[in-house]
Amino acid sequence: MSGRESGRCGSSPSDREGDPDTLEVVPGCEPKNLQGSSPPLHTRDQLYAALDEAFDYRGDVLITRKDGSTIEGYVFDRRRGKTLADSSLRLLPEDGSPRVSIGYEEIAGLAFTGRDMAAGKSWEAWVDHYWAKKAAGETNISRTPEKLE
Numbered sequence: 001m002s003g004r005e006s007g008r009c010g011s012s013p014s015d016r017e018g019d020p021d022t023l024e025v026v027p028g029c030e031p032k033n034l035q036g037s038s039p040p041l042h043t044r045d046q047l048y049a050a051l052d053e054a055f056d057y058r059g060d061v062l063i064t065r066k067d068g069s070t071i072e073g074y075v076f077d078r079r080r081g082k083t084l085a086d087s088s089l090r091l092l093p094e095d096g097s098p099r100v101s102i103g104y105e106e107i108a109g110l111a112f113t114g115r116d117m118a119a120g121k122s123w124e125a126w127v128d129h130y131w132a133k134k135a136a137g138e139t140n141i142s143r144t145p146e147k148l149e
Contacts, residue, residue, distance in 0.1 A: 038111040044084065050110050051078060051089060060094050060114030065106045072113060073100070 039050040054061045054075045062072045076099075077090040087104040094114070133141050 038109065041107065041110060047084070047104060047107065048080065048087075051075075051104065051107070054110060054112070055089070057112055059112065061091075062109075062111040062113045063091070063102060063107055064109035064111075065102070066108045067106075071100060071102070074114075 039046065039053070041047045041050055055078045057075070060072055060074055062070055064070050071091065071093060072095075073091040073093040075089050075091050079086075079088050081087045084105040085103065088101050089104070091100045091102060093100060130141055
């Protein structure tokens, strides 16, 4: 079973081969830039796939319901049942109002509106930060995160 078939990047033995220190991105697992996209939801499979991506996305999405109303926020939970009527997602609205539960059968459209907060060059930023500390003469620089106050 390949990494794509299992739904997890890097899960096949061939993906684990090679030097992990030189692999920045596991082959076949390049990140998608979903911001600004609006996937088609014509079939049940397309809807499931798009809502799985919305759950994995670390930014806000705009959901259009079949009644025409819209809600924008962060998808933090989903429950996938055997049918659309048994499936739902939970969303934290961007306006700060209470959490909302939306059934899959209510969803007519989906758009990835917010910036994926985990996208970008976090490793490169960490390396730049490390070298700045090293250049300033700091020692005992670790890979562990600094304590939050």
